[in-house]
Amino acid sequence: MKKRILICDDEETIRLLLTEALKDEYEAVEVADGRDVLKLVTKEQFDLLIIDIKMPSIHGLDVIQRIRERGIKIPVIICSAYRLMADDVVVRTSDVAAFITKPFDIKTLKSKIFEIIGS
Amino acid sequence: MTNKKLLLFLRFIMILATILIMVYSKKGLHVWEPGYLIALVYFLSNLVLYLIPNELFKKSRFSFFVFLFDIITISLAIYLTQGIETDFYLIYFLVIFVASVSQDIAGSIPIAVVSCIIYIWLTLRSHPGVSFFSAPILIKIPFLFIISLVSSLWSESTRKELKEKKLLEKYNEDLQKQVTQIAAKEIELRVYNEKIIDSVPSGVIATKGDGEITTLNPEACRVFGLKKDPILGSNIKGLEGLSALWDKMAETIRTGLAVSRDEVTVRGSDNRDIPIGFSVSPIPGHGAHVPGCVAIFKDLSEIRSLEEKLKHAERLSYLGKMASWVAHEIRNPLTAIDGFAQLLPTTTDQKKIELFTDEIHKGSQRINHIIDDILAFARTKRKVEPQEINLRSLIETLIKDVRIKVNVTGDPFPISGEAESLRRLFMNLINNAIEAMGESGKLDINFSNDGIWAVTEIRDYGPGIPRKFLNNLFTPFFTTKERGTGLGLAIVQKIADEHGGKIEVESIEGEGTIFRIYLRILQTDGPK
Numbered sequence: 133m134k135k136r137i138l139i140c141d142d143e144e145t146i147r148l149l150l151t152e153a154l155k156d157e158y159e160a161v162e163v164a165d166g167r168d169v170l171k172l173v174t175k176e177q178f179d180l181l182i183i184d185i186k187m188p189s190i191h192g193l194d195v196i197q198r199i200r201e202r203g204i205k206i207p208v209i210i211c212s213a214y215r216l217m218a219d220d221v222v223v224r225t226s227d228v229a230a231f232i233t234k235p236f237d238i239k240t241l242k243s244k245i246f247e248i249i250g251s
Numbered sequence: 252m253t254n255k256k257l258l259l260f261l262r263f264i265m266i267l268a269t270i271l272i273m274v275y276s277k278k279g280l281h282v283w284e285p286g287y288l289i290a291l292v293y294f295l296s297n298l299v300l301y302l303i304p305n306e307l308f309k310k311s312r313f314s315f316f317v318f319l320f321d322i323i324t325i326s327l328a329i330y331l332t333q334g335i336e337t338d339f340y341l342i343y344f345l346v347i348f349v350a351s352v353s354q355d356i357a358g359s360i361p362i363a364v365v366s367c368i369i370y371i372w373l374t375l376r377s378h379p380g381v382s383f384f385s386a387p388i389l390i391k392i393p394f395l396f397i398i399s400l401v402s403s404l405w406s407e408s409t410r411k412e413l414k415e416k417k418l419l420e421k422y423n424e425d426l427q428k429q430v431t432q433i434a435a436k437e438i439e440l441r442v443y444n445e446k447i448i449d450s451v452p453s454g455v456i457a458t459k460g461d462g463e464i465t466t467l468n469p470e471a472c473r474v475f476g477l478k479k480d481p482i483l484g485s486n487i488k489g490l491e492g493l494s495a496l497w498d499k500m501a502e503t504i505r506t507g508l509a510v511s512r513d514e515v516t517v518r519g520s521d522n523r524d525i526p527i528g529f530s531v532s533p534i535p536g537h538g539a540h541v542p543g544c545v546a547i548f549k550d551l552s553e554i555r556s557l558e559e560k561l562k563h564a565e566r567l568s569y570l571g572k573m574a575s576w577v578a579h580e581i582r583n584p585l586t587a588i589d590g591f592a593q594l595l596p597t598t599t600d601q602k603k604i605e606l607f608t609d610e611i612h613k614g615s616q617r618i619n620h621i622i623d624d625i626l627a628f629a630r631t632k633r634k635v636e637p638q639e640i641n642l643r644s645l646i647e648t649l650i651k652d653v654r655i656k657v658n659v660t661g662d663p664f665p666i667s668g669e670a671e672s673l674r675r676l677f678m679n680l681i682n683n684a685i686e687a688m689g690e691s692g693k694l695d696i697n698f699s700n701d702g703i704w705a706v707t708e709i710r711d712y713g714p715g716i717p718r719k720f721l722n723n724l725f726t727p728f729f730t731t732k733e734r735g736t737g738l739g740l741a742i743v744q745k746i747a748d749e750h751g752g753k754i755e756v757e758s759i760e761g762e763g764t765i766f767r768i769y770l771r772i773l774q775t776d777g778p779k
Contacts, residue, residue, distance in 0.1 A: 145583075145584070145587040145610050145613065145614065146583060146586060146587060146590075148606075148610065149586070149587055149590040149591060149594070152591075152594055152603075152607075153590065153593075153594060186579060213578060213579045213582035213583055213586070214578065214579065233582075234582045234583060234585070234586035235582060235585045235586035235588075235589035235590065236586065236589075236590070237593070238590060238593045238594065239593075
């Protein structure tokens with residue numbers, strides 16, 4: 133049984149790219165709105181969350197914080213266009229498994245995912 | 252001289268005259284005869300009068316009794332001496348004269364009458380045979396009255412003249428005082444006005460019609476770097492640094508029209524360029540003649556410097572925002588291009604290949620669009636190359652492919668503008684409206700003209716813009732849209748500015764938004 137990855141990005145093309153890149157090895161579920169992440173993670177079991185930071189409805193870091201508040205221990209990879217965020221104190225202290233900046237190398241992404249959840 | 256002093260003085264003369272007559276008259280008396288005693292009493296009476304208060308002398312009745320006493324005394328002297336044959340009768344003339352001089356005509360006539368009666372009685376008593384109508388009596392009586400009348404009239408006229416002279420002197424004195432007071436007030440007022448002008452925090456300079464400087468306050472001296480004393484009275488035309496200001500002042504003197512809120516650059520004594528904001532007012536003269544003008548100005552150097560700093564800070568702020576925006580906006584499509592390019596070699600499925608290449612294409616288009624927006628926003632403000640534009644045709648080409656209902660009404664006058672820029676302006680506004688409403692919305696576009704402006708009104712029936720965002724709508728990188736670049740309306744504003752136009756926005760939450768774009772109507776009959 134494939135491991136499940138939840139992808140959250142407001143850009144449709146990024147969601148499509150991640151899904152296409154990962155769907156052979158993982159089951160990818162995509163949502164455009166951070167609020168949908170909060171609903172889905174409580175209902176379903178996911179092995180990894182890949183989430184953008186700057187989104188119109190809710191900020192990615194807020195989503196992560198609320199997930200943690202609910203006691204959900206899902207590993208998180210932040211995938212953002214902001215390079216500086218990698219060194220951001222908030223990111224370093226908020227239980228994030230990895231930080232990938234756009235544009236990213238797909239092989240690197242896959243290896244990071246493998247490191248975190250295996251295949 | 253007071254009444255008392257005059258009377259005593261005249262009476263003293265009378266006493267002297269009486270004594271002289273007594274001594275030198277051919278029928279004079281001998282020492283220790285009654286006449287001498289009378290003269291002594293007469294003299295003593297004068298001394299008594301000396302002790303009487305001044306006020307009493309002002310009463311005509313008192314004077315009358317004094318003169319009556321004199322007449323009786325003289326008559327007694329005549330009676331006790333040699334009767335009417337003596338020279339004492341001459342003293343009657345003296346008494347009447349003194350009475351006339353001391354009093355008015357009404358006071359002197361009774362004295363003359365009494366004198367006449369006593370004299371006639373004495374004459375008739377000492378010469379019982381003489382007729383009342385005899386020559387010695389008839390000749391003397393008219394003289395007594397003539398003396399009374401003439402001396403009264405003379406003294407009256409003299410008194411009148413003296414009174415008038417005194418009045419005139421008093422009037423002159425008052426006038427002199429008033430002139431002194433007015434002069435003092437004028438000086439005080441001038442000093443006060445100078446203080447007002449000197450305390451004005453703006454520069455004040457006034458000139459005559461020929462340019463002679465009449466007023467220069469300390470702030471003007473400070474701004475121009477001039478000293479007041481050598482400059483006052485000199486000609487402004489001689490100050491080369493102020494020529495731009497003088498040109499404006501001369502125009503006011505020539506036309507009589509005030510200039511308000513204008514700006515020029517003058518040059519201070521240290522050769523520094525000083526921007527000043529000023530107003531010039533003509534000094535009113537007779538009719539259309541303007542004898543001079545006054546300019547009130549503010550040194551704008553500091554304001555300009557602050558504006559420059561602010562602009563610089565704004566530029567840096569925009570630059571920072573733009574860098575951040577570019578990073579985010581470009582990296583997303585770049586990620587798609589890069590990512591799908593990595594995936595392309597991993598598939599042989601034609602559909603997948605088409606999907607991936609399509610995404611790559613969309614990504615590059617998006618980057619291109621972002622670059623266009625940056626260039627449109629960042630390009631230097633430039634002068635529009637004008638061409639005649641029909642706004643209705645321009646907008647109709649923009650809306651022919653939109654998927655919502657657009658209702659176009661009105662007919663605009665042609666305007667002068669640049670088609671490509673205006674197409675972008677209206678495209679941004681129409682796209683905003685469509686994005687706000689979704690594909691089920693409706694758009695009203697109306698054209699109207701108000702003589703100067705061709706007004707294009709674009710109304711959508713979307714959710715409207717919250718009031719708190721209205722002031723920032725045209726601020727670069729400000730966006731209320733989920734995927735807005737924040738440059739669309741900033742570009743709209745910029746294009747409108749370049750065309751000398753203006754934009755109004757009205758929005759009610761829940762009802763929709765109206766944008767009105769004012770562009771100048773093409774003037775076909777005027778000079779182009």
